[in-house]
Amino acid sequence: MGGDLSGRGAMQGSPVVTNLSAGAAVAPPALRHPQESAYFGLAAAAAALAWLFLVWIVLLIGWLLIIPLAIIYWLAEQFFRAQLLGNAVRVKEDQFPEIDRMVKEYSARLGLTKTPDVFIVNGEGMVNALAVRRLRGKYILLMSGLVDLLLSTGSFNELGAVLGHELGHHAMGHTSPWRSAFLAPSRLVPFLGAAYSRACELTADRVGMWLAGSKEAAVRGLTALACGSRVLTPQLNLASFLAQERELVGFFAFLNDLSSSHPRITRRVEELDAGEAEVLATRGY
Numbered sequence: 001m002g003g004d005l006s007g008r009g010a011m012q013g014s015p016v017v018t019n020l021s022a023g024a025a026v027a028p029p030a031l032r033h034p035q036e037s038a039y040f041g042l043a044a045a046a047a048a049l050a051w052l053f054l055v056w057i058v059l060l061i062g063w064l065l066i067i068p069l070a071i072i073y074w075l076a077e078q079f080f081r082a083q084l085l086g087n088a089v090r091v092k093e094d095q096f097p098e099i100d101r102m103v104k105e106y107s108a109r110l111g112l113t114k115t116p117d118v119f120i121v122n123g124e125g126m127v128n129a130l131a132v133r134r135l136r137g138k139y140i141l142l143m144s145g146l147v148d149l150l151l152s153t154g155s156f157n158e159l160g161a162v163l164g165h166e167l168g169h170h171a172m173g174h175t176s177p178w179r180s181a182f183l184a185p186s187r188l189v190p191f192l193g194a195a196y197s198r199a200c201e202l203t204a205d206r207v208g209m210w211l212a213g214s215k216e217a218a219v220r221g222l223t224a225l226a227c228g229s230r231v232l233t234p235q236l237n238l239a240s241f242l243a244q245e246r247e248l249v250g251f252f253a254f255l256n257d258l259s260s261s262h263p264r265i266t267r268r269v270e271e272l273d274a275g276e277a278e279v280l281a282t283r284g285y
């Protein structure tokens with residue numbers, strides 16, 4: 001094995017190297033000892049068997065793991081559902097019917113085969129909303145603080161834009177566990193996962209604007225998130241808020257964004273502005 005150090009190949013009158021032009025060395029195939037090829041064949045066959053065995057073991061363990069993982073996932077969903085049904089308020093035909101109508105209408109427009117279950121959750125001051133996907137069900141949780149803020153204008157439009165944003169996450173596949181599992185290895189690339197997440201948020205913002213049919217409603221939904229005050233949000237000066245973007249130092253804004261799952265709100269508002277014509281032109285109803 002390895003290099004020939006015996007010196008026999010360099011004997012005079014025995015042209016081991018047939019082509020020395022331009023420094024390239026080509027050894028004639030006849031130099032290979034017949035036993036090498038035979039043993040290589042045996043070694044390759046043994047290695048192939050070992051690799052097949054390894055793949056079989058991995059697949060076997062994989063199948064054995066799938067069953068307990070599926071049970072754990074199913075149990076987690078049951079606990080999640082029990083927690084919501086026992087402690088939050090589910091939107092239905094006879095429970096907040098205006099919101100229920102909106103959820104059903106928007107879901108149909110997005111072509112969702114199953115309307116997500118929407119719950120109003122006591123967020124204890126938190127101003128947020130989120131789309132959650134479990135094995136069997138799709139959920140949207142609307143924190144009460146955000147709902148109050150959005151409805152403080154007396155219109156359902158802002159709530160519609162936020163609801164549309166969360167429905168957008170479901171409709172665009174952002175919450176799919178299969179997609180998450182497929183993309184999991186890409187998380188090894190620094191900052192790529194966060195960049196993808198931020199892009200998904202911009203998409204969901206566009207879906208919210210599309211469903212609400214109004215950039216203003218979508219923007220007010222975002223500024224409500226930024227301000228968080230029920231009293232001050234309706235008085236918010238949008239131009240002044242957007243001027244804050246000009247005060248940002250690019251380098252630090254970039255660093256701040258780098259690992260954030262959501263783009264900064266000033267930028268989200270600008271993106272809505274930039275995409276308004278294109279998005280609303282595709283409504284067609």
Ligand SMILES: [Zn+2]
Pocket residue numbers: 165166169201204
């Ligand atoms: Zn989102």
